[in-house]
Amino acid sequence: MKKIAIAAAVTAALSAGVAQAYTVGTFSNGFVVPNVIHNGPTDTTAVGIVALKQTGVYWTFFDQDSNHVTDGCFNMTENDFHSFVWANQSGTGLEGKRGYLLFAAAGEKCNGGTDKLNDAAISGNAFQVNTSAQDVAFVPVIDGPLKLAAGSNLTNLGADSLTGITGAAKGGQTMYMRYFIDGKAGGDDTRIVVWSTGDQKGSHTVNIYNDAQARKSVNFDLKHSELDWFDPEGIVGRPADYTDGFIAWAVPTSINAVFTYSIIASPAFGAVQTLLGAHN
Numbered sequence: 001m002k003k004i005a006i007a008a009a010v011t012a013a014l015s016a017g018v019a020q021a022y023t024v025g026t027f028s029n030g031f032v033v034p035n036v037i038h039n040g041p042t043d044t045t046a047v048g049i050v051a052l053k054q055t056g057v058y059w060t061f062f063d064q065d066s067n068h069v070t071d072g073c074f075n076m077t078e079n080d081f082h083s084f085v086w087a088n089q090s091g092t093g094l095e096g097k098r099g100y101l102l103f104a105a106a107g108e109k110c111n112g113g114t115d116k117l118n119d120a121a122i123s124g125n126a127f128q129v130n131t132s133a134q135d136v137a138f139v140p141v142i143d144g145p146l147k148l149a150a151g152s153n154l155t156n157l158g159a160d161s162l163t164g165i166t167g168a169a170k171g172g173q174t175m176y177m178r179y180f181i182d183g184k185a186g187g188d189d190t191r192i193v194v195w196s197t198g199d200q201k202g203s204h205t206v207n208i209y210n211d212a213q214a215r216k217s218v219n220f221d222l223k224h225s226e227l228d229w230f231d232p233e234g235i236v237g238r239p240a241d242y243t244d245g246f247i248a249w250a251v252p253t254s255i256n257a258v259f260t261y262s263i264i265a266s267p268a269f270g271a272v273q274t275l276l277g278a279h280n
Contacts, residue, residue, distance in 0.1 A: 022259065022276065023167035027052055028144035029117035030104035032165055033126045034195035034259055035139060035229065036061065036086055037098045044087035045139060047126045049103065051076035055121045056110040058154035061090065063099045064224035065201075066159035070094075073110035073155070076122070100195060100227050102162060104146055104154050113154035117146065128272075137272040142195075142259050143167035159225070162197055168257035169279040171198065176278040177247045178262045179232040183240065188266045192247075192277075194228045198255030201225050208238060210245040220247065 027050075038044035049057060060071040070091055076082055086101070105122045107115030126139035147164035148157075169175065175194075182188040194200060200222045209215050218237040222228045232238070232247065251258050260277030 022140070022169065023143045024141065025123070026143045026167075027120040027123045028146070028166070029106075029119055029121060030102065030144045030146040031122070031124050031167070032142040032146075032162075032195070033101040033103075033124070033139060034142055034227065035098070035193045036101050036126075037096070037128075038087040038090060038094070039096055041085075041087045042131045043133075044085060044129055045101075045126060046086065046129050047084040047101065047103075047124055047141075049076070049082045049084060049122055049124045051078070051080045051082070051105070051122050053078050053118065053121050054108050055105040055118045056107045056115070057082070057122060058104045058106060058110070058113055059084070059089075060102045060154070060157045061094075061099050062102070062157075062159075062226070063097065064227040066162075066226040068156070068158050069097075069099060071155055071157070073113070075109045098227065098229060102146070102157065104148075106154055113156070115154075117148070119145070135272055137263060138274040140259070140261050140274065140276060164197060164256045168195075168197075168259045169251070171196075171251050171255035171258060172253040173251055173258075173279045175249045175251055175258065175260045176280075177249065177260050178245075178264070178275045178277070179247060180244050180262075180264050180266065181233045182243055183233060186267075188243070188268075189264070190232055191263045192228075192230055192232060192260065193263065194222060194230075194258070194260050196226055196251075196255045196258040198252070198257075199225045200228070200252075200255060200258075204249060206250075207248045208232075208235065208242060208245065209248065210239070210242040214239075214242075216242070220249070
């Protein structure tokens with residue numbers, strides 16, 4: 001009973017302040033899975049796609065700097081479901097390589113990648129499945145509509161092809177990213193995912209708050225152009241007793257779309273939890 005009470009208290013603390021206005025759970029011309037990785041077949045991202053109409057579904061895997069790595073396409077019929085397991089689709093050499101996936105619906109079948117995108121065609125959900133740890137973590141999917149550069153070919157998308165996505169927040173807003181840490185290996189741990197369509201790389205001045213409304217200005221470093229996965233315990237200047245709270249980041253207006261969430265593990269609840277970042 002004591003363990004259950006602790007877990008309930010921790011869950012209540014983690015859930016505070018995560019109201020958000022991202023677009024999720026809709027059908028559109030495509031979507032983005034913002035954080036994708038596999039470490040072999042026992043630890044992999046898995047995506048489920050539902051199609052309302054017959055369509056070709058083109059997918060592209062980009063690295064953390066939005067460089068095109070590999071792509072493919074599969075056909076779906078009306079009211080169809082397709083299971084996409086990244087460890088099975090990635091090909092060789094991508095084990096342990098983090099990136100993101102873009103899925104786009106176009107035409108009635110896979111035929112070259114230049115067809116017009118299909119409105120309200122597909123929707124998706126994603127998870128990080130770790131069978132060795134007997135754990136499944138929710139991976140938020142960013143709903144479209146996708147906004148692609150003019151003349152884009154879905155078989156050859158590059159770093160500048162995706163110019164925006166409706167389900168993300170906009171540049172110029174402030175993101176509120178949750179953390180729950182204890183400075184101990186194997187204890188309360190957080191990883192924060194930051195994905196965007198702009199060049200986010202660099203050192204950003206942010207405000208970090210604890211659970212008593214105390215604030216301190218620090219910097220957090222994003223090392224990649226469009227996808228980062230960072231540990232808030234390593235933020236230089238963070239007070240040692242700031243173990244539960246949030247980070248407020250005023251996103252540069254040069255970034256067209258941005259999406260954040262926190263992945264938190266704690267012995268108190270024994271499973272990985274996903275918390276969406278809020279934005280104003």
